[in-house]
Amino acid sequence: MTDFNSTVVALKDALGDKVSTGVSVLDLHASDEAHFKPARPDAVIFPESTDDVVNIVKRCAADQCPIIPYGVGTSLEGHIIPVRGGVTVDTSRMNRVLQVNSDDMDAVVQPGVTRKQLNEALKTTGLMFTVDPGADATIGGMAATRASGTNAVRYGTMRENVMALEVVLADGRVIRTGTRARKSSAGYDLTRLFVGSEGTLGLMTELTVRLFGQPEMIAAATCRFDSVEGAVNTVIQAIQLGIPLARIELIDTLSIRALNAYNEDMNLTEAPHLFLEFHGTENGVAEQIELFKELSNDGGGHEFQWATKNEDRTALWRARHDAYFATKALRPGCEGYVTDSCVPISQLAECIKETEKAVKKSGLTAPLIGHVGDGNFHLAILIDGSPKELAQAKALANDISSLTLSLGGTVTGEHGVGIGKRPYMLEEHGDAYSVMGDLKKTFDPLNIFNPGKLVSVN
């Protein structure tokens, strides 16, 4: 591996104590939440402004030193691992909410602002930022991976919720893409090109995101089902009937066991469940619930447990959000190998059924949860990190990826490509994958931006 000592020295000269080479700091930036092999950066830099980022990019471009953007490290596909060394740009000091435009229902933030921080800042406005991947990720990281999560079925993913960006390009130029106007036909959609680009095309230094009004009424519930199939079919019908579900999450039996064990107040029957949330006016929510109940009765649903009080709702969704850690606790010390299938909803029941078969055949422990309203679900394959189990998990994930693609889906509904999903991209995209490579070369001819992730350029 190339040595970037002189780059680090130059950056220290320019940026002083914003540059750290302390071993504990390097280690903290060497891995994400998943099973990938850690790799230390040569330095971690904590820029405080767009100008700092420009200085970093110019120096790194001159030295052909990799730049890896870092939010809070909750990635699941190895995005933030410096596989070729270089400097990690940690956005934690660029964490200001720059504007809250209540009248326009948007906010302008620096990339290091987390979603909870933004919602805290919005508390008195009656508005909310809806994209919610579970983890308290940064808005920058969420935009970079085109994140979504539980609310996407109603309010969209980062694709729909990022309106405009400030981006530092590989030559150090700072561009602005998009405006705060709600729509535009003014040329190529650069905003959406950067959203989901995983730090491989440029570094986002400012993001304008869409906000929504807090609904008059929120009702959340859990509902037990006789079978995963019944639950999934209920979801499919609800979507097709146009019930504007705000959240609809499938939790399989094993995951319910994990949640019960992880949360002392939780004591759900060990069976597949849907976790639901309805938003609207009081009457509107009542209508949605009525309709959904009819469907769930037909699908073998029982025992609606309502969380109407704010704290009960919060507890319910915290439990859902902690599901990854709860399921990992099923096997203490294990690593998680996470799949991320997303298929057209008509194929969801089939995809889950075949996935369950493949898990059974593999002999591995792999609880299943999903944002089923979008046709998206995850397995968390729990492995001990040994080469043997890693290989078994990989084989299972391969089978599920093939299955997903054969059903017209994508192997990464919301976690991004990183290094984990890169091997499947050619199969998923065909010739379009080489077009992505061309784009990468156009924006980043020296391949300094997060090299080794998403695309294959040499």
Next chain:
Amino acid sequence: MTDFNSTVVALKDALGDKVSTGVSVLDLHASDEAHFKPARPDAVIFPESTDDVVNIVKRCAADQCPIIPYGVGTSLEGHIIPVRGGVTVDTSRMNRVLQVNSDDMDAVVQPGVTRKQLNEALKTTGLMFTVDPGADATIGGMAATRASGTNAVRYGTMRENVMALEVVLADGRVIRTGTRARKSSAGYDLTRLFVGSEGTLGLMTELTVRLFGQPEMIAAATCRFDSVEGAVNTVIQAIQLGIPLARIELIDTLSIRALNAYNEDMNLTEAPHLFLEFHGTENGVAEQIELFKELSNDGGGHEFQWATKNEDRTALWRARHDAYFATKALRPGCEGYVTDSCVPISQLAECIKETEKAVKKSGLTAPLIGHVGDGNFHLAILIDGSPKELAQAKALANDISSLTLSLGGTVTGEHGVGIGKRPYMLEEHGDAYSVMGDLKKTFDPLNIFNPGKLVSVN
């Protein structure tokens, strides 16, 4: 201008009577709906398959002959005018609805399918394609210009409604972007890069579009206001309160006069109006109407006239859709010079007020209508086509563009760039405009795809 005779001969050899050089056909493809100077193509080709398109692109690439895509010619920014000659690719024979996936609420169509044709094909499914720019444009043309229209406030623009594409690239390769899954984090968002690219990056040969369920209840109405300001403020409040308006259109006094004159059954008071539509359950629509009425009373609204019967609703929206032709009929024989401001909604009242002042000062006749729920409105400046009036209209449009940009908006909310809005792109995008130029060169190094439109490459 270069002569592409030999290209046309070669294409005739390859494609037979799919190639036309009849003068009337060339003339029909020489201009769009707006004021731009016509220019004939060297030939018009009517491909019937993706293979035909590949053949056209390969031949034209070899000869560096421009290719101009053409739907039904309802563009307003000169997109389809062959300003450098070459061949026009008319998609009217690629007009098959290939799939209607009711369960997934999507459809796969060829680019020449028009929006009315698609909705006709959906009639028995309970589903609808919602993007509605007024004209019965082709889905291909609408995707190419990132069109929107009256329903976008509720259901989104072509940006949100195109899920996947088949595209022929400049080297003749055929790629597929996106899938029918509702979301994806699988790399760069090529779908949204092609949407709005106006035929300058590749030719779309297949489009997968999102559908929505037809609402249980639809109610449409007109509401008269004392002032444009009162109407606009009512809209702003309705949006901020989160009333899920399906359509909310502003029609100024002059436009009302034009609509009354153009439609024999229409007899609205000559004053600013909002045209509205509410979608939902019966109770939901009743709630929306109740809430909206309160707001409109405060804003100086009177005389709600309801169009509850299907035919009355259809008549109302047909009148709205014909507004461009109705306003042009105010001055027989005139040409339309159309502006397309879109601003953050907090700036809308100011933008419209200043626009009205500028119109008054100019002395020109320029009725104003708008998709005000999105912050988007148009002037149709009615000119006689003389150099004098063209210059006056241009000066007025310049003033309005500067005003729009100063208020944080875009000069093209939904009509695209073409040749008409190209002069404003550098001011709107700054350095990001040169990035668009880089993208153009990456996809189309020979500049054969709709040259002279959207970007500036040499």
